[in-house]
Amino acid sequence: MSEANDGIGFRERDAAIEEIAARLGIRAERGKRFAELTSLRVGGAIDWVISPATEAQAAAVVDELVTAGIGWRALGSGSNVLADDGDHHYVVLSLKELKGNPEFNGELVSVTAGYSLPRLCVDVARHGLSGIEGLGGIPGTVGGALWMNAGAYGHEIGKVTESVRVARLGAVVEIPGTSIQWNYRHTSFSEGELLLGATLRLVPDDPEKIIARMEDAKNQRLATQPHGARSAGCFFKNPPSSKTGTGRIIDEMGMKGTRRGSAVVSPIHANFIVTEGEARAEDALALAEEIRERVKREHGIELEYEVELWRANEAVASEQAETEEANKQEPH
Ligand code: EPU
Numbered sequence: 001m002s003e004a005n006d007g008i009g010f011r012e013r014d015a016a017i018e019e020i021a022a023r024l025g026i027r028a029e030r031g032k033r034f035a036e037l038t039s040l041r042v043g044g045a046i047d048w049v050i051s052p053a054t055e056a057q058a059a060a061v062v063d064e065l066v067t068a069g070i071g072w073r074a075l076g077s078g079s080n081v082l083a084d085d086g087d088h089h090y091v092v093l094s095l096k097e098l099k100g101n102p103e104f105n106g107e108l109v110s111v112t113a114g115y116s117l118p119r120l121c122v123d124v125a126r127h128g129l130s131g132i133e134g135l136g137g138i139p140g141t142v143g144g145a146l147w148m149n150a151g152a153y154g155h156e157i158g159k160v161t162e163s164v165r166v167a168r169l170g171a172v173v174e175i176p177g178t179s180i181q182w183n184y185r186h187t188s189f190s191e192g193e194l195l196l197g198a199t200l201r202l203v204p205d206d207p208e209k210i211i212a213r214m215e216d217a218k219n220q221r222l223a224t225q226p227h228g229a230r231s232a233g234c235f236f237k238n239p240p241s242s243k244t245g246t247g248r249i250i251d252e253m254g255m256k257g258t259r260r261g262s263a264v265v266s267p268i269h270a271n272f273i274v275t276e277g278e279a280r281a282e283d284a285l286a287l288a289e290e291i292r293e294r295v296k297r298e299h300g301i302e303l304e305y306e307v308e309l310w311r312a313n314e315a316v317a318s319e320q321a322e323t324e325e326a327n328k329q330e331p332h
Contacts, residue, residue: 010047010089013068013070014047014048016068016070017048017050017065017070017091020064020065020068021050021061024052024057024060024061024064025057026050026051026052026053026057026061027050027051027053027097028048028049028050028051029048029049029050029051030047030048030049031045032045032046032049032092033045033046034046034078034081034083034088034281034310035279037049037075037078037092037094038079038081038082038083038232039077039078039079039139039230039231039232040081040082040230040231040232040273040275040279040281040284041230041275041279042082042083042085042275042279042280042281042283042284043081043082043083043084043085043088043281044083044084044085044086044087044088044281044312045087045088046088046090046092047087047088047089047090047091048090048091048092049091049092049094050072050091050092050093050094051093051094051096051097052093052095052097052098053097053098055098055112055113055165055172055196055197056172058093058095058098058113058167058194059167059168059170059171059172059194059196060170062093062167062194063167063169063170064170065091065093065318066192066317066318069318070091071089071090071091071315071316071317071318071319072090072091072092072093072316072317072318073090073091073092073093073191073310073316073317074092074093074095074143074147074194074195075092075093075094075095076095076096076113076114076140076141076142076143076144076147077096077116077139077140077141077144079138079139079140079144079232079233080140080144080148080232080233080306080307080308081307081308081310082232082281082284082285082307082308082309082310083281083310083312084281084282084285084309084311084312085280085282085312086311086312086313087312088310088312089312090316090319093194095113095114095143096114096141097114098113098114098115098196098197099112099114099115099116100112100115102115102120102123102124104127107129107201107202107203107204108162108199108200108201108202109123109124109127109129109199109202110197110198110199111142111197111198111199111200112142112196112197113141113142113143113146113195113196113197113198114142114143115141115142116140116141116142117135117138117139117140117141117142117144117145117150118135118136118137118138118139120132120142121133121135121136121214122136122214124200124202124210125207125210125211125214126207126211127207128204128205128206128207128210129202129203129204129205130202130203130204130205130209130210130213131155131159131160131200131201131202131203132155132157132160132200132202133155133210133211133213133214133217134151134152134153134154134155134213134214134217135150135151135152135153135155135157136214136217136218137152137217137218137221138150138152138233139233142197142198143195143196145157146158146161146164146187146189146195146198147187147189147195148185148186148187148308149182149183149184149185149186149187150185151184151185152217152221153216153217153220153221156182157182157200158177158180158182158187159182160200160201160202161180161182161198161199161200161201162176162177162198162199162200162201163175163176163177163198163199164177164180164195164198165195165196165197165198166189166193166194166195166196167193167194167196172196174199177198184237184238184240185237185306191316191317192317192318224268224269225266225268225269225272226266226268226269226272226274229266229272229274230274230275230276230279231266231272231274231275232273232307233272233306233307234246234247234269234271234272234306235271235272235273235288235291235305235306235307236271236288236291236292236303236304236305236306237303237305237306239301239302239303239304241301242299242301245271246270246271246295246303247269247270247271247272248270249270249295249299249301250265250270250271250291250295251270253294253295253298255270255291255294256270258287258290258291259287260283260284260286260287260290261279261280261282261286262275262276262277262279262280262283262284263275263276263279263283263284263286263287265287265291273287273288285309288305291303
């Protein structure tokens with residue numbers, strides 16, 4: 001991409017972004033890198049990071065970006081993203097500032113996308129509400145959890161989601177949870193949809209029992225997964241065609257500890273890739289591909305990435321919408 005956004009020059013685009021952010025009173029920063037914003041601590045330069053502080057601001061800014069044909073992607077805590085080392089010429093909409101306190105109303109809790117998922121699990125447990133205690137130690141935001149239908153230890157966020165707030169044409173719109181397909185680590189939300197928050201419907205229970213179950217899940221996690229290491233959680237999905245999970249498959253191939261530069265297959269859980277030192281995304285990607293090739297060769301299984309791969313040279317939301325629009329108009 002030599003020119004930003006199908007013909008708009010970078011200078012013109014930058015002026016437009018500065019104007020939009022100033023008018024809406026939203027922080028817009030340059031000079032950030034994915035290495036600072038993701039848990040794997042790898043990834044290249046980002047043209048702009050825009051950080052709305054309210055759901056209304058987020059809905060408004062994304063509409064303005066779309067109207068101006070400026071590409072964007074939403075990022076929470078960056079704990080499930082592997083961005084490559086290139087220069088990423090799009091806007092990263094950081095949702096980390098959308099973190100107002102959850103609002104409780106009986107069995108319902110309303111929470112914004114940037115709120116910490118582990119914090120929410122503690123909050124709801126203290127309020128005597130059960131249904132997400134298995135997700136307790138997942139180091140992501142609520143928005144990220146919704147986006148990919150996060151799950152662990154028998155709980156999945158989609159199962160308890162009453163409604164989701166999304167950005168539509170500059171406004172905050174509430175859609176029912178039943179209108180969304182909640183699959184294994186995948187939902188029917190698509191690129192270009194911005195999730196702003198959700199209301200969960202939980203089940204009353206004794207807070208002490210909920211907290212005890214959360215502690216159990218946490219202890220299991222601590223015993224079986226690396227903690228304190230730079231990772232993006234499980235790197236691949238478990239294959240639907242196999243009774244054996246990906247972690248065990250990679251482990252049984254003897255790949256724990258396998259290294260490519262700064263990226264290593266975790267010696268604790270083989271479906272985690274951890275990075276060390278001055279890490280490069282290239283190393284993690286090369287290691288991941290080596291794993292996929294061996295699993296394909298030795299087991300005939302095509303592993304699917306569970307982490308999101310963000311490539312600097314691929315079209316993102318807005319740009320995609322424009323391409324689709326252009327394709328529709330072309331005679332076939
Ligand atoms: N195992 C090994 N070697 C390993 C890893 C696992 O032999 O290196 C064995 C375990 O001993 C166990 C079996 O494989 O017998 C399953 O392992 P585990 O309980 O760790 O579950 P998993 O299928 O590997 C899934 C999720 C995790 C989630 C846990 C707990 C996926 C891809 N992974 O892991 O989610 O925390 O269950 O519910 O679905 C994530 O989404 O990022 C993630 C880590």
